[in-house]
Amino acid sequence: MKNGVSADDLAVLVAVVREGGFRAAGRRLGMAASNVSTTVSRIEEQLGIPVLRRTTRSLHLTDAGKVLVDRVDPLLSGLDAACNEVKALGGQVQGRLKLNVPGAVMRDILPALIAEYRVRHPAVEVEIVVESDLVDIVAEGCDAGIRYGSVLEQDMISIPIGPRRQQMALAAAPAYLEARGMPDTAEDLIHHDAIRYRLDGGPLLSWDIMSAQGSVQVEPSNVLVLSVAALDTGLRFAHAGVGIIHTFRNWLEEDFAAGTLVPVLPECWPEMEGPRLYYPSRSAPAPLRAFIDICLHASRN
Template sequence: MTNSSSLDDLAIFHMVVREGGFRAAARRLGLAPSKVSNTVGRMEASLGVPLLRRTTRSVSTTDAGRTLADRIGPLIAGLDAARAEAAEGADRVRGRLKLNVPGAVMPDVLPPILAAFHAHHPEVEVEIVVENGLVDIVAAGCDAGIRYDDILAQDMVSVPVGPRMQQIALAAAPDYLRAHGTPAAPRDLTEHQAIRYRLSDGPLLPWQLVEDGRTITVEPIPRLILGVNAIDTGLTFARAGIGIIATFRNWLERDFAAGTLIPVLPDRWPARTGPRLYYPSRHAPRPLRAFIEMCRDQDKS
């Protein structure tokens, strides 16, 4: 019995793992599901270990299958990139770009960037995975990630993406301010009810303001706590009058214009650097290089 598998067999197995099933992988590869299933079965027989757990509803990897998928993933990605570059002209970009991003960039930062990217490279398929913690993008099977400086992987290359600076603003509904009064100074916030965000398995996000040229932290009363995975839902609760919210100013402009939310202590709002695209320093596939180039061009404009 031999334990060798062809590159085509390995690519089929990896596609099953990536797509989460035989039928999905078969659709992606343009093969019959039976051929995909038989290929994986032949690999398991050759290796002498099961690679997948099969039920009527799902397919998952065994420990051996996960190890194999993790090891061959970068190799297959590199081969796919090499094939794509060999088949394409210098100005034509095709393939797949998988990004791991935090929820904070989903409502308004990422959509115009992706719209511009698709306008220039319409044949690139983009997949977005939304996670808020620090992620090993290589292990997660992603080409690149987007994060802020405070949780940016140190061994990665990064470039700015989206706004270069963002302001953190405080706001509340008119009904809340009528009932509880409007804070006149940062210290007043300790008596006010707030909508707070908590990091996954971590602390509440701090409220920071600028006072006398320095940054201070205040602790309002946390009436409602939301996980950062629900970060774009907080405005709904703020509009309902539950409490004061601290969030990106660019998320609040429409509410300020409509009067559904009122600025609180606007002269004390701090600013922070915007998000950054990060990626490994090794060779990047063509779709990622095109995305990086667009981000750099945006930085020059």
């Protein structure tokens, strides 16, 4: 490059940012952490400006470093995608698939799809980032995202992933219901203790209940509020008799069969659209195209 900074050195800087440190980047690149640090220092010397702000516990991009990485990262990703496209012509998909997903799909929807993907494409490294807010997957360096009922940007396309429809359900432990009684109507729920979930830095997930008047939102007494990052742990608190839980019906079937949890107002359980995989409408890299094929096949069965 005319400015003296090589593409290989820039790839090391991008790896440091992606992996969150010199050691992690070194492990990914097969380099010693000291060599990674030296490479970043060389970039700074050649550009005449710091690109990383280092402390004993963390590192962060400077303003100049952010401009550099924001411009360089897509270019390097494009080079990687081009090389993987060529490799795929030989019959084996290679590279990395990075997905941004909510915790709700981590329990029973995504594992089976990823297991099949790994069987078909063992040369692909899969990385999953779990968060619930709608994010710019391109800016986050992800190939695709999964969300429930989100309004997506115009340059995104989406396909169903997992069940087309899912039902939400209410359940509680026998001990809780013995102590507090079984609700008879949706309105009775306001007098009961609830295990609720909160979006990251946002509102509580609503309790939408079907009634004679249609769908209504119920506001019970919140005795335990969990982050959606702990979505799968709420059942443990319900087992312990902390309160009534509102979650996916398919997550509760084993408990209903075992009697560890009891259905609450099953005639009021609403349905919702299942999750969707979304990704940029531009040409998808080979690892993502292969994952899309698996998702489409699974949704047809």
